[in-house]
Amino acid sequence: MVALGEGFGAGLVLSLRARYESRMLRPPSGLSRREMLRLSSGVFLSMGLWPGALSAADAPRSGNYSFIVTNDTHHMSDECTAWLERVVAQMRGHREARLCLALGDLTDTGSRESMTAFRKTFAKLGLPLHVQIGNHDYAAGNDRSQYEAAFPGRLNYEFRYRGWQYVSLDTTEGTKADKVQIQPATFAWLEENLRRLNPRRPTILFTHLPMAEGVQYRPLNADALLDQFRDFNLRAVFSGHYHSLTQRSGRNGAVMTTNRCCALKRGNHDGSKEKGYFLCVARNGDVTFEFIEVNPA
Numbered sequence: 564m565v566a567l568g569e570g571f572g573a574g575l576v577l578s579l580r581a582r583y584e585s586r587m588l589r590p591p592s593g594l595s596r597r598e599m600l601r602l603s604s605g606v607f608l609s610m611g612l613w614p615g616a617l618s619a620a621d622a623p624r625s626g627n628y629s630f631i632v633t634n635d636t637h638h639m640s641d642e643c644t645a646w647l648e649r650v651v652a653q654m655r656g657h658r659e660a661r662l663c664l665a666l667g668d669l670t671d672t673g674s675r676e677s678m679t680a681f682r683k684t685f686a687k688l689g690l691p692l693h694v695q696i697g698n699h700d701y702a703a704g705n706d707r708s709q710y711e712a713a714f715p716g717r718l719n720y721e722f723r724y725r726g727w728q729y730v731s732l733d734t735t736e737g738t739k740a741d742k743v744q745i746q747p748a749t750f751a752w753l754e755e756n757l758r759r760l761n762p763r764r765p766t767i768l769f770t771h772l773p774m775a776e777g778v779q780y781r782p783l784n785a786d787a788l789l790d791q792f793r794d795f796n797l798r799a800v801f802s803g804h805y806h807s808l809t810q811r812s813g814r815n816g817a818v819m820t821t822n823r824c825c826a827l828k829r830g831n832h833d834g835s836k837e838k839g840y841f842l843c844v845a846r847n848g849d850v851t852f853e854f855i856e857v858n859p860a
């Protein structure tokens with residue numbers, strides 16, 4: 564159990580107590596306000612009362628809508644273009660979707676031809692497309708010039724939609740696939756830009772490399788990145804790279820996922836055969852999702 568006076572823990576407890584004392588929050592059932600005020604930060608954390616969870620408790624109103632999340636399309640040939648045409652045609656059937664996230668490894672080798680084919684094919688979706696770079700979107704020599712030419716300004720960025728905040732972060736270290744260190748440029752962007760966001764608004768983070776603890780290929784410094792969102796009302800973290808369906812609960816109660824790939828020529832790491840994407844719903848400040856399999860030809 565964390566004792567008062569231990570740096571962050573003490574600050575957390577004082578912040579939480581101040582909010583209970585000001586009656587911004589109600590004690591969980593079974594606890595009196597007096598008992599609540601005697602708790603240590605360890606107990607607060609074990610109850611899921613991380614600062615970001617408090618943000619969720621009094622979050623501003625946000626809209627309800629659907630969106631699509633796809634990852635690891637690995638375009639490498641004309642055959643893949645035909646496949647992605649079918650993927651996009653199926654996605655267009657989700658008439659309720661309002662935007663699409665693509666979590667990297669858009670292409671297999673970062674070539675101009677593949678980057679162009681991916682961009683042109685997904686333009687037919689008719690939805691705002693928000694991409695992130697994957698390790699396979701680099702050409703030899705860690706050259707990401709084709710990604711940056713196809714998708715300018717799409718390394719670290721944020722956007723907002725109907726009261727929700729989306730943060731897209733570059734977690735790659737060139738073509739490296741394992742034991743990756745998220746690069747200083749990403750942390751510098753967070754330092755500069757997170758202050759412009761409202762921590763109370765429901766927030767969605769999306770990356771290429773997995774962020775959840777215990778998931779294969781998680782970057783070595785993933786915790787340092789997640790720490791930046793400590794005070795945020797983080798509701799979901801979507802990632803790719805590990806071509807497998809995983810779901811974890813993050814420390815703010817955020818759902819953290821990876822998904823099977825949406826590639827014709829690449830397999831899944833968990834041995835599953837299904838290919839597809841997530842159809843997600845943002846509703847009442849939370850995110851739910853379901854895997855949608857792409858029908859075979």
Ligand SMILES: [Fe+2]
Binds near residue numbers: 637697699804806824
């Ligand atoms: Fe991949």
